[in-house]
Amino acid sequence: EAGVTQFPSHSVIEKGQTVTLRCDPISGHDNLYWYRRVMGKEIKFLLHFVKESKQDESGMPNNRFLAERTGGTYSTLKVQPAELEDSGVYFCASSQDGANTFGSGTRLTVV
Amino acid sequence: KNQVEQSPQSLIILEGKNCTLQCNYTVSPFSNLRWYKQDTGRGPVSLTIMTFSENTKSNGRYTATLDADTKQSSLHITASQLSDSASYICVVSMNSGYSTLTFGKGTMLLVSP
Numbered sequence: 683e684a685g686v687t688q689f690p691s692h693s694v695i696e697k698g699q700t701v702t703l704r705c706d707p708i709s710g711h712d713n714l715y716w717y718r719r720v721m722g723k724e725i726k727f728l729l730h731f732v733k734e735s736k737q738d739e740s741g742m743p744n745n746r747f748l749a750e751r752t753g754g755t756y757s758t759l760k761v762q763p764a765e766l767e768d769s770g771v772y773f774c775a776s777s778q779d780g781a782n783t784f785g786s787g788t789r790l791t792v793v
Numbered sequence: 794k795n796q797v798e799q800s801p802q803s804l805i806i807l808e809g810k811n812c813t814l815q816c817n818y819t820v821s822p823f824s825n826l827r828w829y830k831q832d833t834g835r836g837p838v839s840l841t842i843m844t845f846s847e848n849t850k851s852n853g854r855y856t857a858t859l860d861a862d863t864k865q866s867s868l869h870i871t872a873s874q875l876s877d878s879a880s881y882i883c884v885v886s887m888n889s890g891y892s893t894l895t896f897g898k899g900t901m902l903l904v905s906p
Contacts, residue, residue, distance in 0.1 A: 725896040773836055784836030
């Protein structure tokens with residue numbers, strides 16, 4: 683069984699640019715989560731999809747972040763325009779019965 | 794405020810030795826507590842999950858304990874191996890099913906030969 687796949691693994695962009703992160707969950711997992719770890723801090727929840735619907739997006743930092751999950755399969759997280767404080771590792775996780783499986787993350791650096 | 798505090802922040806032990814990592818939480822209402830292992834450059838991998846009624850759970854050389862009254866948990870690693878070097882993260886869930894998780898900052902463990 684393929685795990686949770688995230689792309690790209692690393693991204694370096696300039697402040698003000700746009701970046702789109704992608705997550706492919708485990709096939710058949712209805713739940714998809716986005717998390718972020720800023721350097722020196724703990725991993726924090728961003729949002730939760732159930733199929734294509736946003737169940738909880740209380741962790742999204744501001745309206746520069748847009749997450750989508752069209753068709754209830756893969757998800758994208760767009761940051762536009764990126765700011766320096768957006769740097770960190772963005773993790774995606776999926777689950778069917780509550781046990782989350784995490785991807786390896788996308789390390790985003792905004793310079 | 795829901796928080797998960799872990800100690801120590803980092804730890805170095807010799808291969809073959811045992812160690813115990815600590816986790817205190819203030820998350821409420823409590824649903825379950827999970828320990829994850831995160832290797833460098835990888836995502837967290839679940840080691841154990843314990844609900845309110847479970848006091849201990851083992852996964853090979855990893856044994857987790859939970860005291861829901863004092864809101865404390867520990868992860869004991871027996872006969873450490875070099876491959877145990879990783880960050881160990883304590884995570885508490887507030888509700889079952891579709892849940893959000895509160896993460897600790899992790900304990901960075903280095904097992905030295």
